[in-house]
Amino acid sequence: MHIVVCVKQVPDTKVIKINPKTNTLDRRGVPSILNPYDTHAVQEAVHLKQQYGGKVSVLSMGPPQATAVIKKSIEIGADEGYLISDRAFAGADTLATSYALTKALEKISKTSPIDMVFCGKHAIDGDTGQVGPGIAKRLDIPPITNISAITKVTKDYVELQRKLQDGYAYIRSTLPCLITIEKEINEIEYASFPNMLKAVHFQPVVWSVDHLENVDRKQLGLKGSPTVVGKMFAPPKQEGGHRLEGTPEEQVKQLVEVLKDKQDLFHVNKS
Amino acid sequence: MSEQHRGIWVFAEVNDGTIAGVSLELLGVGRVLADKLDVPLAGVLLGENITPLSEQLIHYGADEVYVIDDPVLKDYRTEPFLAGMGKLARMYVPEIILYGATPNGKDIASAIATDLKTGLTADCTMLDVNVEKRLLEASRPAFGGNIMATILCKKHRPQMATVRPKVMKSLPADPARKGTVIEEKLQMKEEEIRTKVLEIIKGPGKSVDLEGADVIVCGGKGMGDEQGFQLIHQLADTIGASVGGTRDAVEAGWLSHDHQVGQTGETVTPKIYFAIGVSGAIQHTVGMKNSEMIIAINKDPDAPIFDIATYGMVGDAREILPVMIKAFDERLRENEVVSHA
Numbered sequence: 001m002h003i004v005v006c007v008k009q010v011p012d013t014k015v016i017k018i019n020p021k022t023n024t025l026d027r028r029g030v031p032s033i034l035n036p037y038d039t040h041a042v043q044e045a046v047h048l049k050q051q052y053g054g055k056v057s058v059l060s061m062g063p064p065q066a067t068a069v070i071k072k073s074i075e076i077g078a079d080e081g082y083l084i085s086d087r088a089f090a091g092a093d094t095l096a097t098s099y100a101l102t103k104a105l106e107k108i109s110k111t112s113p114i115d116m117v118f119c120g121k122h123a124i125d126g127d128t129g130q131v132g133p134g135i136a137k138r139l140d141i142p143p144i145t146n147i148s149a150i151t152k153v154t155k156d157y158v159e160l161q162r163k164l165q166d167g168y169a170y171i172r173s174t175l176p177c178l179i180t181i182e183k184e185i186n187e188i189e190y191a192s193f194p195n196m197l198k199a200v201h202f203q204p205v206v207w208s209v210d211h212l213e214n215v216d217r218k219q220l221g222l223k224g225s226p227t228v229v230g231k232m233f234a235p236p237k238q239e240g241g242h243r244l245e246g247t248p249e250e251q252v253k254q255l256v257e258v259l260k261d262k263q264d265l266f267h268v269n270k271s
Numbered sequence: 272m273s274e275q276h277r278g279i280w281v282f283a284e285v286n287d288g289t290i291a292g293v294s295l296e297l298l299g300v301g302r303v304l305a306d307k308l309d310v311p312l313a314g315v316l317l318g319e320n321i322t323p324l325s326e327q328l329i330h331y332g333a334d335e336v337y338v339i340d341d342p343v344l345k346d347y348r349t350e351p352f353l354a355g356m357g358k359l360a361r362m363y364v365p366e367i368i369l370y371g372a373t374p375n376g377k378d379i380a381s382a383i384a385t386d387l388k389t390g391l392t393a394d395c396t397m398l399d400v401n402v403e404k405r406l407l408e409a410s411r412p413a414f415g416g417n418i419m420a421t422i423l424c425k426k427h428r429p430q431m432a433t434v435r436p437k438v439m440k441s442l443p444a445d446p447a448r449k450g451t452v453i454e455e456k457l458q459m460k461e462e463e464i465r466t467k468v469l470e471i472i473k474g475p476g477k478s479v480d481l482e483g484a485d486v487i488v489c490g491g492k493g494m495g496d497e498q499g500f501q502l503i504h505q506l507a508d509t510i511g512a513s514v515g516g517t518r519d520a521v522e523a524g525w526l527s528h529d530h531q532v533g534q535t536g537e538t539v540t541p542k543i544y545f546a547i548g549v550s551g552a553i554q555h556t557v558g559m560k561n562s563e564m565i566i567a568i569n570k571d572p573d574a575p576i577f578d579i580a581t582y583g584m585v586g587d588a589r590e591i592l593p594v595m596i597k598a599f600d601e602r603l604r605e606n607e608v609v610s611h612a
């Protein structure tokens with residue numbers, strides 16, 4: 001079984017700061033990480049490899065520094081790594097991104113046919129979740145999004161648990177297919193020493209546009225992106241409400257008073 | 272893109288024979304946009320035995336409803352829904368399509384955007400149109416921070432967006448409203464579809480009920496550490512509330528993702544929402560700002576959470592909460608005694 005996991009290097013949004021004066025991002029000193037959902041996707045692919053054999057490849061698009069997230073994937077247990085990196089890819093929205101990744105997947109599958117493509121549910125910098133289904137459409141394989149468990153794998157099909165808004169759907173899909181991974185699918189394990197060692201020296205295969213085949217350059221990068229950012233603005237200010245004043249005791253007393261009419265919403269803990 | 276693209280569509284999501292709330296909300300905002308552009312507003316209804324639901328879409332603001340009623344559309348699957356939506360969009364060429372930012376809405380929207388080679392903006396919280404340029408202005412919180420970005424799709428049609436549930440307001444149903452129902456067929460056989468739905472299990476997926484909660488106590492980074500966060504649980508236990516957390520609190524590992532409120536978590540509208548040690552980044556507030564009453568505690572008097580709070584308390588949550596827990600506990604036990612007397 002050959003699983004390719006698409007991974008993205010993202011700024012750690014937990015530490016991104018907004019400059020309150022200019023409303024712009026302050027990216028200084030913001031570390032880059034492997035998108036957390038992708039981490040779970042790599043981990044899940046490695047689990048399947050351990051169970052069913054085969055290999056796990058990871059694919060990323062980004063600047064040369066994105067090699068770091070491929071190395072991170074090797075630590076988790078991936079076998080091969082591919083980075084597509086070229087100025088022509090820069091400024092891509094989700095449509096252009098799925099096009100470039102698809103071209104790379106087609107090239108990978110020529111030498112090593114792909115059974116499943118994994119993506120994280122979404123990347124924490126864009127939160128769109130649109131690239132996975134886009135790749136599936138382009139490869140003409142079924143996409144199954146929001147997967148919280150892989151319950152059965154055979155050589156012809158997989159059975160999956162798909163998270164819905166209010167429950168789960170159990171789905172069977174033929175192979176090959178593309179799935180997007182929820183965090184709850186697994187726990188990230190500690191990297192093994194041999195994998196850490198392997199990651200230190202690992203260099204991914206790096207492809208520029210010229211390495212990919214049958215590429216329509218008009219569909220890449222900024223040129224291939226139908227969406228543009230029109231403007232950035234501070235969210236509409238709302239009138240703040242009433243400030244309670246005084247010591248903690250005084251403030252709480254006022255609060256208990258204003259909530260007097262609402263107490264039927266509270267339920268006394270019977271324990 | 273051509274002049275022939277006209278009209279606004281709303282993808283009507285159906286679960287268990289019921290139209291999803293977000294689809295009705297989209298008809299509400301879609302009505303406003305359609306009136307500005309002076310075009311019809313349409314609902315798109317795909318499923319099995321769903322034709323009778325057309326009327327409801329019209330009552331909530333649609334002028335037209337496009338229907339494909341077919342057994343292969345019984346449960347949501349990308350392939351047949353993509354085939355159906357793709358067919359309708361190519362035949363009737365709308366200029367805007369809106370979808371709920373639900374698992375199925377995001378799934379179908381992403382597939383169609385790729386199929387039609389057009390732009391899609393995810394998780395919008397504000398929508399408007401530039402009438403002169405006939406452009407959808409789809410705004411969303413960006414970078415998990417306190418900033419909004421307006422995304423435009425200038426040269427491709429249809430312009431598409433997914434929209435967060437519970438952010439827009441649906442119109443009151445008007446049973447007197449009349450509209451047109453347009454039925455189409457889907458030529459697709461079950462054998463051609465590569466995915467099967469084996470079973471759907473409702474409900475138990477969620478161990479945390481935030482959506483249905485009357486009172487939510489939500490803690491953020493300001494609780495300091497896991498131990499500090501225990502105060503959030505104690506307050507929630509005392510008043511019988513559900514526990515929520517910000518993305519920071521969840522990512523710090525203080526509580527599971529099921530509890531997360533905000534852009535990448537749940538959108539909630541309880542009667543009372545306690546935002547404690549929560550700064551009020553828009554990534555969080557988009558998920559809770561429509562709560563009936565918001566009570567905020569933060570030690571920074573300029574924290575943005577105070578802009579939307581009904582009652583604001585400036586101070587260290589770890590000092591205020593023990594006092595508050597004690598006060599509520601005493602008050603509620605008193606009431607209990609009185610009501611049982």
